[in-house]
Amino acid sequence: MKLTLYATPEITAKPLIAEVILETGALLNIDRADVKPKGGEVVIDVPLDRYDEVTKAFEKRGARIIRLEMPVIKDDDECINCGACISVCPTGVISFKDDWSIEMDVSKCVQCGTCVTMCPHNALTLSE
Amino acid sequence: MGEKTIQDINARIADGSVHVVTAEEMPNIVAELGPEGAAREVDIVTTGTFGAMCSSGAWLNFGHSDPPIKMQKVWLNDVEAYTGLAAVDAYIGATQMSETRGMEYGGAHVIEDLVSGKSVDIHATSYGTDCYPRKVLDTTVTIDDINQAVMMNPRNAYQKYNVATNCSDRTLYTYMGTLLSNNGNATYSGAGVLSPMFNDPTYQTIGVGTRIFLCGAQGYITGEGTQHDPSDNFGTLMVQGDLKKMNKKYVRGATFEKYGNSLYLGIGIPIPILNADIAKATAITDADITTNVLDYGVARRSRPVLRQVTYEELKSGMIDINGNEVTTSPMSSFHEARGIALELKESIQKGLFYPTLPVERLPNKGVFKPMKQIKEQPTVADVMASRVTTIRQGLTVENAAKVIMEGNFNHLPVVSDKDKLVGIITAWDVAKAVAQNKRDKLDDIMTRTVITADLTELIETAARKLEQHNISALPVINNKNMVVGIITSDDISKLMTRR
Numbered sequence: 200m201k202l203t204l205y206a207t208p209e210i211t212a213k214p215l216i217a218e219v220i221l222e223t224g225a226l227l228n229i230d231r232a233d234v235k236p237k238g239g240e241v242v243i244d245v246p247l248d249r250y251d252e253v254t255k256a257f258e259k260r261g262a263r264i265i266r267l268e269m270p271v272i273k274d275d276d277e278c279i280n281c282g283a284c285i286s287v288c289p290t291g292v293i294s295f296k297d298d299w300s301i302e303m304d305v306s307k308c309v310q311c312g313t314c315v316t317m318c319p320h321n322a323l324t325l326s327e
Numbered sequence: 328m329g330e331k332t333i334q335d336i337n338a339r340i341a342d343g344s345v346h347v348v349t350a351e352e353m354p355n356i357v358a359e360l361g362p363e364g365a366a367r368e369v370d371i372v373t374t375g376t377f378g379a380m381c382s383s384g385a386w387l388n389f390g391h392s393d394p395p396i397k398m399q400k401v402w403l404n405d406v407e408a409y410t411g412l413a414a415v416d417a418y419i420g421a422t423q424m425s426e427t428r429g430m431e432y433g434g435a436h437v438i439e440d441l442v443s444g445k446s447v448d449i450h451a452t453s454y455g456t457d458c459y460p461r462k463v464l465d466t467t468v469t470i471d472d473i474n475q476a477v478m479m480n481p482r483n484a485y486q487k488y489n490v491a492t493n494c495s496d497r498t499l500y501t502y503m504g505t506l507l508s509n510n511g512n513a514t515y516s517g518a519g520v521l522s523p524m525f526n527d528p529t530y531q532t533i534g535v536g537t538r539i540f541l542c543g544a545q546g547y548i549t550g551e552g553t554q555h556d557p558s559d560n561f562g563t564l565m566v567q568g569d570l571k572k573m574n575k576k577y578v579r580g581a582t583f584e585k586y587g588n589s590l591y592l593g594i595g596i597p598i599p600i601l602n603a604d605i606a607k608a609t610a611i612t613d614a615d616i617t618t619n620v621l622d623y624g625v626a627r628r629s630r631p632v633l634r635q636v637t638y639e640e641l642k643s644g645m646i647d648i649n650g651n652e653v654t655t656s657p658m659s660s661f662h663e664a665r666g667i668a669l670e671l672k673e674s675i676q677k678g679l680f681y682p683t684l685p686v687e688r689l690p691n692k693g694v695f696k697p698m699k700q701i702k703e704q705p706t707v708a709d710v711m712a713s714r715v716t717t718i719r720q721g722l723t724v725e726n727a728a729k730v731i732m733e734g735n736f737n738h739l740p741v742v743s744d745k746d747k748l749v750g751i752i753t754a755w756d757v758a759k760a761v762a763q764n765k766r767d768k769l770d771d772i773m774t775r776t777v778i779t780a781d782l783t784e785l786i787e788t789a790a791r792k793l794e795q796h797n798i799s800a801l802p803v804i805n806n807k808n809m810v811v812g813i814i815t816s817d818d819i820s821k822l823m824t825r826r
Contacts, residue, residue, distance in 0.1 A: 279377070279579055279591055279660050283504050285644070285658035286512035295644075299662035317505050319379065319581035319591070319658070 200247045201230065201267040201306070202254065206239040210261050216241070219256040225249040230290070230309035242267065243311045268296035271315070271324050273301065277322035284314035284323065330602045333684045336370045340678050347371045347675045349668040350526050350598075350609055357610035362603035365610070371675055372598045372609040373665030374526050375540075376518040378659025379581055381493040381502065382482035382553060384420040385438055385570050388474040389449065391415060392466070397459035398451040402426065403437045405448075414459055418479075421580075421590035423723035433588025436580030438478070441470045442542075443575040478541065482552035484594050486524035486562040487618050488516040490636060492648060495624030500585030504658055506623055510648050513620065513655045518664040519613040519638030523596035524562045526609045532598050533564070534685025538672045540595030541566055543574025546678060548596075556695035561575040564689075566594065577667070593663060598641050598785040613638035620648060626788050628697060674788075707789050709780040710822050711803050711812035716724060717742045724766045728757045738800040740810045741773050745806045751777045779804045780814055790819050 206215060211234060220227055228244040245253050254264045271292070280300045285293045290307045293314065315323045346369050350357065353372050357365045387408070389398075397414040400407065405427045408417035423434040440447055451464040470476050491503035492513040499506040503514045519525075527533045537548045547567025555563045577593035594821055600606050616638045621630040633648055640646050641655050651793035674680035717740045730756050731739055741750035750773035760772045779790045780801040789801055793816050803812035 280662035281378075281591075281660040282657045283514065284656070286514060286654040287505055287507060299660075299665065313505070316584040319504075319583055319589070320579055321582070 200245050200250050200269065201309070202243055202245055202250070203264070203265045203310075204239070204241045204243060204257055205263040206241075207261070208238050211239040213260070214244070215257065215260055215262060218260065219253060222235065222256050223249060223252050225253050231311060250326070267308070267310070267326075270305055270310045272302065272324050272326055274322045274324075275304060277320050278292055279320050279322070281319065282320060283317050287313045287317045289313070331366070331370070331600070332684065333599055333601070336599050336601075336669070337681050339370055340675060340681055343676075343678070345370045345675060347373060347597075347672045349665070349672055350374045350611075351665065353526075353606075353609045353733075354520070357606060362607035362610070366600050366603045366606040368824045369600050369606065369696065370527060370764035371672075372600060372672040373522050373595060373668045373675070374518070374523040374598065375593065375664040375669075375671065376484055376523060376659065377577065377593040377667060378516050378518075379502070379583075379591050380480060380483045381422050381589045383438075383480040383590045384418055384434060384590060385441075386475065386477045386479055387417050387419060388476075389415045389417070389468065390474050392464055393748060394461045395459045396451055396453050396464045398464070399453040399455060401449065401451040403434075403447050403449060404432065404440070405450075406432070406434050406437050408434070410451075422588050424588060430582055430585075430587045433580065435588045435590035438570070438590060439578050439580040442477060442570060442573050442578045444469055444471075470571055477567060478546070478570045479549075479565075479567045480592075481565055482554055482563045483566050483592070484523055484552070484564045484596075485517060486522060486528075486560050487616055487638075488561075489551035490515040490618060490620040490641065490646075491623045492633065492653060493618055493624045494631075494633075499623055500583070501623055502583055502586050502589065503623065504656065505584055510651060510653050513641075513646060513648065513653050514658050515613070515618070515638075515641045515655060516657065516659045517616075517618075517638065518659065518661060519616055519642065519666045520611065520618070521661070521668055522570050522597075523594065524564070525560075525611055525616055527558070527596075527598050527605065528608055528611075529561075530557070530562070530685075530689040530691050531605055532601070532682075532684060533596055534688045536683060536686035537596065538681070538683045539566060539568075539597075540593070540667060540674070540680070541568035542574070542577035542592050542594075543670075544568045544572035545568075548685070551689045554695045555690065555693070557689070557691045558694050561695065562689070562691075564594075573706065576661075591660075593667045595667040597671060597675060597680070599682050599684070613642055617641070620646070626791075627785070628798060642803040669724070678680050705786045705822060706782065707780045707784045707786065707801075707803055707812075707814050709784065710786055710818050711780075711782075711814040712818065713812045715740065715810055715813040717746075717810055718752070718769070719744065720770060722769050723758060724760045724769055724772060727752050727769055728761070731757060738802075738813060738815065740777070740802045741769060742810060746810075748777060748779065748802055748804055748810050749773075750775050761770070777802060781805070782811065786819060787820065789814055790816075793819070 231242040405425045408419040421435040425432040493506035550565045552563025579591040620633045737754045739752045800815040
């Protein structure tokens, strides 16, 4: 299960993730992290059974958490099933089905966006 | 054995007894019945390919305005079309980019929009003549409003194509898609087992006048494609078909990130099985088709061949390059190629499509020549300074300042005690370090990721590197990572003025 953590500039400097790991003991894996002027944005992989606990621990510290349900969206009318996206994905989200159409395991997506720019026919978008 | 004629086959289509299979089904049939048996059993093998075919476009005739205009220049949704003939004929090329939106929208998208029935804005200009007085024209049309709309593609349906990977240390943006650094991926194109030309490699039935499935319409092969290179199994086709009858599913405008536009289109070619030889050729499989893996990190006409692979290996999703497992991506769609072969098969079975034999054969010998260039292309070795001052790693900023002062230059490569390049310092770095009072270790202020050139690199490539990285010099290194020279933007400017 992946979640996106949004931290305001005031709390970005704090060791939020380290604190939450120590408090919950959950094995968190940081998939992607960006720090921008408006604050920090981190994609974290959380064991499914610890999701509620981890979310509460972050929210207690003032961070906003959004569950990444559908991190990347494929428009089936625009997808031409070429597979250009497959080899640039760092986490192996995309593969061919037996009939050579495209299949996505979105639970692995870290929203890096590489597939979105690789797609020749604008079939992919990242969700907010 | 008795050979079949095209008339026999077409009579079977007419009476509904024709036996059509796709090129994917044929290998098993030939394995089971042998070529002779397969030739008796099967009448037609359908092939298909769906991929980015850059050398494509369409002729449009807009009809005459009142007062009439001799279009000297014309734009369709801000994409310029070629008008160097008559008054209201224009050729919209797939890779021409929009003048306002850049590569986000190109000629390929205009063609897709036309086929989809969307309105397209036309803007034309002219100098005005007695017979064509109008100087400016603006209107909006759909494909139904114009006279002819004929897709005419100089080079389509490559028999096979090279595989692209990137051995360099930066990401490349190419017509083969994004190529990640250090062989991070490999991209390929072509339908393999369904490839039209590989199922008839001696071009017995594929030739001038052969009727084909072109984007859902019935089109024709008009000749060998440009760059047709049969001796290397890189045959190509020139094709034509009525854009008005095409299916938008098979005409898709594309943008390759930071490269430009292309047009994905679908072609299917029926191969009438006239004899055992033709049947045998259609038994080709992905494992029988070999192609080269090229390093696109080398921006030269001849790119290094890293290895050979079969389409079977490519389609497995992973190939070995220099001992590493590299993920592969097709740029063409096998799913759509299969759909085309099946759609063509059904059209023939329903008596809607009758194959033809060529009125003229395509050349099956000959190669694709390189361009004749009359100006010598200077290399880095011709222009660089070979006496280059370097400084040892571990010395201080003060030391570097002194060397730069004495030598009166701006760039100072930093080398290890084994003379390997480890960094670079510029006069600006030194000035900045002094201002910040960091006068000790050179290592703290040097740039460690050094953009370099090699001796045989063309000046054009070196100049592009300077521009891309916004820098003004490249240390030139040999294959042992030792500095053998330096080339600066000044050197290149001097070369340009000397020309």
